[in-house]
Amino acid sequence: MSLANKILERDSQVGVIGLGYVGLPLAVTAARSGFPVVGFDVDSNKVEQLARGKSYIDAVSDDALEEARANGMVATRDFAQLTNCQIIVICVPTPLNIQREPDLSYVEETARTISEHIQPDTLVVLESTTYPGTTEEILAPILATSGFDVGGEIYLGFSPEREDPGNIVYDTRSIPKIVAGINEDSSGLVEAFYSRIVDRTVRVSTTQTAEAVKITENIFRSVNIALVNELKLIFDAMDIDIWEVIEGAATKPFGFMPFYPGPGLGGHCIPIDPFYLTWKAREFEVPTRFIELAGEINTHMPYHIVNRLRQVVDENSGQGLRGTEVLLVGVAYKKNVSDMRESPAMKLMQLLEEAGVNVSFIDPHVPEIPPMREYGQFVARHAISPKAITKGRFAAVLIATDHNNIEYAPLLDLGCPVLDTRNVIAKLGLPLDNVTKI
Numbered sequence: 001m002s003l004a005n006k007i008l009e010r011d012s013q014v015g016v017i018g019l020g021y022v023g024l025p026l027a028v029t030a031a032r033s034g035f036p037v038v039g040f041d042v043d044s045n046k047v048e049q050l051a052r053g054k055s056y057i058d059a060v061s062d063d064a065l066e067e068a069r070a071n072g073m074v075a076t077r078d079f080a081q082l083t084n085c086q087i088i089v090i091c092v093p094t095p096l097n098i099q100r101e102p103d104l105s106y107v108e109e110t111a112r113t114i115s116e117h118i119q120p121d122t123l124v125v126l127e128s129t130t131y132p133g134t135t136e137e138i139l140a141p142i143l144a145t146s147g148f149d150v151g152g153e154i155y156l157g158f159s160p161e162r163e164d165p166g167n168i169v170y171d172t173r174s175i176p177k178i179v180a181g182i183n184e185d186s187s188g189l190v191e192a193f194y195s196r197i198v199d200r201t202v203r204v205s206t207t208q209t210a211e212a213v214k215i216t217e218n219i220f221r222s223v224n225i226a227l228v229n230e231l232k233l234i235f236d237a238m239d240i241d242i243w244e245v246i247e248g249a250a251t252k253p254f255g256f257m258p259f260y261p262g263p264g265l266g267g268h269c270i271p272i273d274p275f276y277l278t279w280k281a282r283e284f285e286v287p288t289r290f291i292e293l294a295g296e297i298n299t300h301m302p303y304h305i306v307n308r309l310r311q312v313v314d315e316n317s318g319q320g321l322r323g324t325e326v327l328l329v330g331v332a333y334k335k336n337v338s339d340m341r342e343s344p345a346m347k348l349m350q351l352l353e354e355a356g357v358n359v360s361f362i363d364p365h366v367p368e369i370p371p372m373r374e375y376g377q378f379v380a381r382h383a384i385s386p387k388a389i390t391k392g393r394f395a396a397v398l399i400a401t402d403h404n405n406i407e408y409a410p411l412l413d414l415g416c417p418v419l420d421t422r423n424v425i426a427k428l429g430l431p432l433d434n435v436t437k438i
């Protein structure tokens with residue numbers, strides 16, 4: 001049977017490499033769609049948790065995982081099992097290195113591993129976010145070391161992930177999937193596979209285009225968030241409430257899309273992906289001023305927040321910040337998730353502690369700061385218990401993340417100013433007497 005027919009019959013084994021925020025939901029979705037799935041990860045902890053039926057990703061419930069396991073999904077660290085996979089999807093990290101340049105080492109290492117085990121008539125798809133050209137320029141040559149003809153015997157494509165952690169409306173299945181292959185045969189197979197597991201596929205002409213689509217989506221967000229962050233500073237100086245301005249502007253039924261200011265950018269994507277494109281653009285000698293400027297403005301936000309906090313505390317107590325205690329509310333990078341990656345709350349914590357402040361935090365999704373690529377000094381710190389949140393203890397309360405399951409009203413009654421970077425207090429209709437929106 002041809003690979004195309006095997007895919008149509010769901011008679012092809014799917015291997016998902018990298019079982020994180022992207023790979024695990026994909027593996028579960030493929031298994032629930034009827035494909036036999038093997039998930040691969042180098043992290044033995046994750047593999048063991050999955051073997052116990054325990055999900056470590058908010059978007060995948062234990063029940064969904066159980067259903068996938070009942071459909072035959074397994075997780076392993078044994079990459080020799082790639083030999084039995086006819087569809088291999090790569091979902092490994094694509095971070096920046098310390099020089100803030102693309103770090104494709106995970107993708108390259110994975111491609112080398114695949115080359116050692118791959119059989120002819122296999123489709124390989126990259127899902128990791130990256131700059132245009134990666135699939136053809138980086139992945140294809142490494143896969144060719146398998147000795148098989150890439151495009152003729154091994155098929156290759158790119159299909160970006162659009163996962164939105166915490167989004168309860170869209171999931172892996174219902175988010176339209178951009179698909180592309182390095183040639184006609186590959187494109188057809190990529191489309192055939194994804195059309196079996198998601199509601200809608202959107203085929204674009206080249207893998208470079210598919211890579212550019214994803215990076216454009218993320219730059220669009222980064223630039224627009226930077227714009228509202230800048231507008232916030234301007235309107236703040238004019239004593240105009242940016243939140244009310246956005247609410248008003250958003251009533252325009254065309255030509256405006258609301259974005260909201262915040263304490264800085266967070267998550268695995270928006271603070272990182274734009275710099276994949278700026279790096280690649282240098283090869284073509286094209287300036288990327290707009291993207292860099294957005295990065296600068298967004299990076300500056302935590303500094304602005306700490307400066308405002310200093311002013312507010314000073315106005316309130318006549319004293320500086322040094323030696324005081326501040327309660328940081330919400331440390332995950334966005335509401336209703338536990339994901340801490342690139343969370344601006346960590347930068348706030350660092351800046352405050354550098355200013356001599358003792359920072360305590362609460363976050364119902366993050367009882368303890370997990371290991372992260374940066375901010376090792378905060379790892380294993382615990383949230384303080386609700387009983388320890390007492391009147392008179394704090395110089396200020398700083399709301400960094402507006403999780404739904406936080407009791408905000410008692411925070412207004414601690415005898416100190418409350419600084420709200422998310423406008424949550426006003427949105428809940430609570431009294432704003434000692435609240436500063438920043």
Ligand SMILES: NC(=O)c1ccc[n+]([C@@H]2O[C@H](COP(=O)([O-])OP(=O)(O)OC[C@H]3O[C@@H](n4cnc5c(N)ncnc54)[C@H](O)[C@@H]3O)[C@@H](O)[C@H]2O)c1
Nearest residue numbers: 018019020021022041042043091092093094128129161163
């Ligand atoms: N998190 C998101 O919301 C999101 C959304 C869209 C795109 N992406 C992109 O998807 C890719 C993966 O991101 P993520 O958020 O799932 O990352 P993640 O860190 O949650 O997961 C990556 C997984 O890959 C594993 N891994 C690392 N090296 C490996 C190797 N050599 N072999 C096998 N497994 C390996 C890690 O142990 C980890 O479990 C990135 O390119 C990211 O930019 C992420």
